[in-house]
Amino acid sequence: MKIIVKLFVTFFVLTIITGIIGYVGISSINQISDSFDIIAEETAPELIILGDISSLSHELQLEAISIVLLESMFTDENILQEEYDEYEKISVELDEAIENLEEHGHEEEEGFFETMKELEEDMHAAASNLIKNSKGADQQTILALKEELEHAEHEMHDFLEDRINQEIKEFEMQDATSDKLSIDTINFVLIASGSAMITALVL
Numbered sequence: 001m002k003i004i005v006k007l008f009v010t011f012f013v014l015t016i017i018t019g020i021i022g023y024v025g026i027s028s029i030n031q032i033s034d035s036f037d038i039i040a041e042e043t044a045p046e047l048i049i050l051g052d053i054s055s056l057s058h059e060l061q062l063e064a065i066s067i068v069l070l071e072s073m074f075t076d077e078n079i080l081q082e083e084y085d086e087y088e089k090i091s092v093e094l095d096e097a098i099e100n101l102e103e104h105g106h107e108e109e110e111g112f113f114e115t116m117k118e119l120e121e122d123m124h125a126a127a128s129n130l131i132k133n134s135k136g137a138d139q140q141t142i143l144a145l146k147e148e149l150e151h152a153e154h155e156m157h158d159f160l161e162d163r164i165n166q167e168i169k170e171f172e173m174q175d176a177t178s179d180k181l182s183i184d185t186i187n188f189v190l191i192a193s194g195s196a197m198i199t200a201l202v203l
Contacts, residue, residue, distance in 0.1 A: 047164060049101045053158045056094040057123060061153040063087040065146060068134045086133040092119065119159055123152040143150045
C-alpha cells in the first residue's frame with residue numbers, strides 16, 4: 001500500500017474516531033449539566049424549604065405552649081403580647097413557606113400539597129384550641145389540648161421527613177448518575193484514543 005494511501009486512511013479513521021469522541025463527550029457533558037440543573041433548580045431548593053416548614057411547625061407548637069404557660073403565670077401584658085405577635089409571625093411564615101414549596105412543585109404532586117395543607121390546618125386548629133381553651137381550664141384539660149397539638153405537629157413532622165428522605169434519595173441518585181456518566185465517558189475516550197493509536201501504527 002502506498003504511503004499516501006496509508007496516510008489518507010489513517011487520517012480518515014482518526015477523524016471518525018475523533019468525531020465520535022467529541023460527540024460522546026458533548027452528549028455526556030449535556031447530560032451531566034442536566035443532572036446538576038435538576039439538583040440546583042429543584043431538589044436543593046425543595047430540601048431547604050421542607051426544612052424551613054419542619055422548623056416553623058415545631059416553633060409554632062412551642063410558641064403556643066409558651067403563650068399558655070405565660071398566661072397561667074399572670075405575666076405582664078406587654079410580654080404576653082410579644083408572644084402573641086411572635087406566634088402570628090411564625091404562622092404567617094409557615095403559610096408563606098408552604099406556598100413557596102407549592103410554586104416549586106409539579107402538577108402531578110397535587111395530592112402531596114393537599115395533604116400537607118390539611119396537616120397544617122390541623123396543627124393551626126390544635127394550636128388555637130390550646131391557646132383559647134386553656135384559659136381557666138383544669139390541668140387535665142390543658143394537658144389533653146397540649147397532646148392534641150403535639151400529635152398534629154408529629155404528623156406534620158413525619159410527613160415532611162418522608163418527603164425529605166425521598167428528595168435526598170433522588171439527590172443521591174442524580175449525583176451517582178453524574179459520577180457514572182463521567183467515568184464511562186473517560187473510559188470511552190481512553191479506549192477510543194488507544195484504538196486510534198493502534199490503527200495508526202498498524203496502517
